[in-house]
Amino acid sequence: MESFGTFGLIAIIVVLFFLFLYYVPVVMWFSALVTGVRISLLQLILMRIRKVPPSAIVRAMIEAHKAGLHDVKRDELEAHYLAGGHIERVVHALVSASKANIDLSFKMATAIDLAGRDVFEAVQMSVNPKVIDTPPVSAVAKDGIQLIAKARVTVRANIKQLVGGAGEDTVLARVGEGIVSSIGSAASHKSVLENPDSISKLVLNKGLDAGTAFEILSIDIADIDIGKNIGAELMMDQAEADKNIAQAKAEERRAMAVALEQEMKAKAQEARAKVIEAEAEVPLAMAEAFRNGNLGIMDYVKYKNIEADTAMRESLSKQTPGNKSKKDKDDKIS
Missing domain, CATH: 1.20.5 (Single alpha-helices involved in coiled-coils or other helix-helix interfaces)
Known part of the structure; x- marks a missing residue:
């Protein structure tokens, strides 16, 4: 019994020790103290009570302190975490922006993160522009020839427009619209094939990146293929429609002529019946004349x-x- 009591006491002590280490993260407090981050042990305990992971907050503060970002505060990190944000992405983005001389404040970074965008990826895109391939865009020149163009759009993230700015789909839609407008205004498809850069110049001059989260750096036409002769097909379809209309009108006139012929035949039969009826009256009239002594x-x-x-x-x-x-x-x- 004494051995069992001793074993139980040791187990209770071990459990209490681990609970103490869980609620009193001494190791994290010591690592923060060594790196120069000032955070009290009481604050770490209160983080556990508020269900905020102290490890994430301490790592973020250490990273910001080592990068020279002294405006990152513990209270702001906790508030951002409790709001559903990603504090690691925010701190990574702030560090990258600081190294690339990009003006990005902590308030702007947290706003971008809470808006649902990856702020770290946005900073990387500002440093290293992204190339977007547009789907094939079909357009018809004034001579009726269809052209199918593919473009490559080089964009850079616009940090100031990430909150409330339109996304990548809007940029692709505007570029496609510009390509259709440029090809449609060309007098001949041959001029477009000879100078494909005219499409890029016309589209770039329209300012398609206004109100979007990106800045368009260049638009390059990757490929142009010749499609169908839309003008000829439309003329053929119109001729076929005109022929069908003419046939319908001719059939209508023929039906009216047949109806008129049948009407005339009916009138002739009616007149012939009247003649036969009149001829049948002759013998009766003669018999009446015999009886009356007139014949x-x-x-x-x-x-x-x-x-x-x-x-x-x-x-x-x-x-x-x-x-x-x-x-x-x-x-x-x-």
Whole structure:
């Protein structure tokens, strides 16, 4: 029992020792003291209570102190960490900006970091400009020939515009718009192929980097390819559309003519029916005349003879010239 009690006591002492080292970071306090950073042991303990990692704060202060950045304060680092910022990126950016003679204050750096941008990468881009390749941009010259251009845009980060400035996508969109405008204003695609630098000059003069987080240093046309003959295709499409319209109008006129023909046939059938109806009244009228004594039997005979003579004349008039000549031969023979 005594050995168990001794073992338990030792375990409690070890646990208390580690808890003491956790809440009282003596090692970090000593390293800060050695490097010349003034921070009290009480402040490190309060950082643990405020759930701020003392190691990150101490490392950032040591790095800033060694780089000669004496305006970096512990309270400001803690406030930036509690606001969700990256204190290591901020201190790295401040050190890089100081070495490159770039005017970057701690307040500006923390604002850029809290805005969601990588402030350290922005400082590096200010020292070493970045080259952005644009996607293929299609444009049509005034002669109707399509050109497909690719450009390389060299940009440098504009530290003062990183907060609230437009991003890389806006720069690419503006450059593409400038390329389309430049090619579209050219009288011939040949002039664009002969002088591709005219596109770069025209686009650069438009000040496309205004309101963005970048400064455009140069725009170089990497490649220009000839695409389709858009003008000819549009003329062909227009001619095909005109032909279809003309065919539709002709079909409409034909349908109207067919409808008119059918209407005339219907009117002719209607008139023929009226004639047949009138002819059917003749026998009835004759019978009524017989009954009333207005028509005699001799009058009826004369009517039939006239009708027979008329039928004979009509049959003779319908004979062909060949039949008539044969009849004349028969008459001569007889």
